[in-house]
Amino acid sequence: LTLQHEMYRAIQRNEFILHYQPQYDLVTGSMVGVEALVRWKHPVKGMIPPGSFIPLAEESGMIVQIGDWVLEEACRQNKAWQDAGLPHIPVSVNLSIRQFVQNDLASKVASVLHKTGLEPKYLDLEITESMTMDVSHVSRCLLDLTEMGVGISVDDFGTGYSSFHYLKNFPIDRLKIDRSFVRDIQQDPSDAEIVAAIIAMAHNLNIQVIAEGVETEEQMEFLRKHNCDEMQGYFWSPPVTSENIEQMLAAS
Ligand code: G
Ligand code: G
Ligand code: MN
Ligand code: NA
Secondary structure, three states: OOHHHHHHHHHHOOOEEEEEEEEEOOOOOEEEEEEEEEEEEOOOEEEHHHOOHHHOOOOOOHHHHHHHHHHHHHHHHHHHOOOOOOOOEEEOOOEEOOOOOOOHHHHHHHHHHHHHOOOHHHHEEEOOOOOOHHHHHHHHHHHHHHHHOOEEEEEEEEOOOOOEEEEHOOOOOOOEHHHHHHHHOOOOHHHHHHHHHHHHHHOOOOEEEEEEEOHHHHHHHHHHOOOOEEOOOOOOOOOOOOOHHHHHHOOO
C-alpha cells in the first residue's frame, strides 16, 4: 500500500487528530487563540507529523478532504470548549491553496459553522503564499469569508515573494511573522530591523501581528518593545492535545 492510498483510508478510519498551539497576547500574557495542527495517528508507523504527509496530500488533491475534516473538527472542538464554559477564543485553521480551487470554499465554511454552531468570529483561516493561484478568485473567496465575520491571517509572512501583494489585494486581519525572522532577532541586526518594520507597517494598515516561533524571553521582550500584538512558540507552549488546551483554558 502506498502512503497515498493509506492516507485515503485514514480519513475513513479516523486516524487524523488535531493538536493545538496556544497564542498569547503580548501585553496581558493571556491566551487569546489556538492554532489547529493536524497529525496522522498511523496504526503501524505511529504519529506522523504534517510535514511528512501534507505535501503528498497537496500533490494528490487529498488535502481537500483532509482540510474539510480539519476545519470541521477544529470548529466542533472550539464550540465544545465554549459549551463547557471555558473562555471563548478563536481557533486558527491552516488552509492549503488547493482548498480554494473548489469554488465553494466560503459556502463550505458557512455550512461547517452552521453545523457546529460556532460563531464566525471564533474561526480564523491561515493562508500561505503560492505562485500558482488565481488572485481574483482567491480575493473573492476571502471577501465572502470576511463579510461572514471569519478572520483571515497570512501565515509564514515574509518568506514568499508575494507577501506585500497579499496585503494589497486581500482583506487581511492579521499577519504571522515567519519564525525564521524571529529566530535570530538577538544575533542579526537586519532580522531585528525587518521584524520591527513588519510590525510598524502592519499597524499602519490596521493589521494585527503575531510572531511565530518565539523560543526565548529575549525574543519576547524585543517583540513587546516593538508593539507586536501576539506570540506563539515553544517559549510558552508547543502544540498540545485538546485535553491540555482545556486545562490551560480552565486555568486562564
Ligand atoms: O506541526 P508542524 O510544525 O509539524 O507543521 C508543519 C506544517 O504543516 C506547518 O507549516 C503547518 O502550517 C502545516 N499544517 C499543519 N496542519 C495543517 C492543516 O490542517 N492543513 C494544512 N494545509 N497544513 C497544515
Ligand atoms: O507553518 P506554520 O506556522 O503553520 O507552522 C506551525 C508549526 O511551527 C507548528 O506545527 C509547530 O510545530 C512549529 N513551531 C511552533 N512553535 C515553534 C517554535 O517556537 N520553534 C520552532 N522551531 N517551531 C515551532
Ligand atoms: Mn500556520
Ligand atoms: Na508558519
